[in-house]
Amino acid sequence: MNIFIVIPFRNEKKHIVDVVKGLSKYKLPIVLVDDGSTDKSGLKIEGLRLKNLTLLTHKVNLGKGAAMKTGAEYAFANGAGAIIFMDGDNQHDPSDLPKFTKELEKGNVEAVFGARNFAGGVPLIRLLGNKFASFIIRVLFGIKVSDVLCGFKALTGKAYKKIKWESTGYGVETEMIARAGKTKLKFSEVTVRAIYHDKVKGVTILDAIGIMGEIVKWWFTI
Structure with missing residues (x-):
C-alpha cells in the first residue's frame, strides 16, 4: 500500500x-500544507531539499480542516492508497508511525x-475536554473512541470518501469521528x-465551545 504522510501547519x-x-x-512521501504562515515557515522547508517532500501553500489562513483536506486531496490524486495525518x-x-502503517497493511x-x-x-483542561467530547460522540453517534481530539490519524482512500469533512477549523478531528460512527x-x-x-x-476554550456546537449540528445533518 502506498502511504503518504500529510501535515497541516501554520507558523x-x-x-x-x-x-x-x-x-x-x-x-x-510527505505532504506539508502551509496554512497561511506569516513566520516564513515555508522557507525553512524549502531549504531541506528532501526527496518525496511536497510543500503546498495556502496564501491565507483557511483553517486546519481546510489544510488537511488540501493535503488529502493531493495525496490521493497522486497515488496514495492511504494517508496518515x-x-x-x-x-x-x-x-509511533510504524504502528499506523502496520495496522493499515493488515487490510x-x-x-x-x-x-x-x-x-x-x-x-488538565485538555484531558477533561477530551473525555467529555469522547462521551458525547459515543452517545450521539454510537462510536467508542478513546481520544476523539487526537490529530494522529490514518485513513484509506475508501474511508476518506466516506467521512470527508466540512469543518475548516479545529472541529475537524471530532467531525471525522462523528462521520465514522454514522x-x-x-x-x-x-x-x-x-x-x-x-x-x-491548539484548541482554546472558545474553540472547544464551538466544537460542542458543531457536534449538535452534526447530529442533525450528518
Missing part, C-alpha cells in the same frame, strides 16, 4: 523542520485512530505518545 518555524527530519528515515508542532512522536480496517497515553504533562467505519486504535511543549497551543 511552526520552531518545530516543522524537526518534524520532517524525524520522519525522513521512514521513506514515505500528523500535526506540525512536534506533538506527535515519529517513532482489515479503513482507518486507524491514535489515542494519546496522557502520561503526565497534559494540561457510516459504521471499520477502524482500530493505537496508543501514541503526546509531547507537550512549554508553549501551549
Whole structure:
C-alpha cells in the first residue's frame, strides 16, 4: 500500500523542520500544507531539499480542516492508497508511525485512530475536554473512541470518501469521528505518545465551545 504522510501547519518555524527530519528515515512521501504562515515557515522547508517532500501553500489562513483536506486531496490524486495525518508542532512522536502503517497493511480496517497515553504533562483542561467530547460522540453517534481530539490519524482512500469533512477549523478531528460512527467505519486504535511543549497551543476554550456546537449540528445533518 502506498502511504503518504500529510501535515497541516501554520507558523511552526520552531518545530516543522524537526518534524520532517524525524520522519525522513521512514521513506514515505510527505505532504506539508502551509496554512497561511506569516513566520516564513515555508522557507525553512524549502531549504531541506528532501526527496518525496511536497510543500503546498495556502496564501491565507483557511483553517486546519481546510489544510488537511488540501493535503488529502493531493495525496490521493497522486497515488496514495492511504494517508496518515500528523500535526506540525512536534506533538506527535515519529517513532509511533510504524504502528499506523502496520495496522493499515493488515487490510482489515479503513482507518486507524491514535489515542494519546496522557502520561503526565497534559494540561488538565485538555484531558477533561477530551473525555467529555469522547462521551458525547459515543452517545450521539454510537462510536467508542478513546481520544476523539487526537490529530494522529490514518485513513484509506475508501474511508476518506466516506467521512470527508466540512469543518475548516479545529472541529475537524471530532467531525471525522462523528462521520465514522454514522457510516459504521471499520477502524482500530493505537496508543501514541503526546509531547507537550512549554508553549501551549491548539484548541482554546472558545474553540472547544464551538466544537460542542458543531457536534449538535452534526447530529442533525450528518
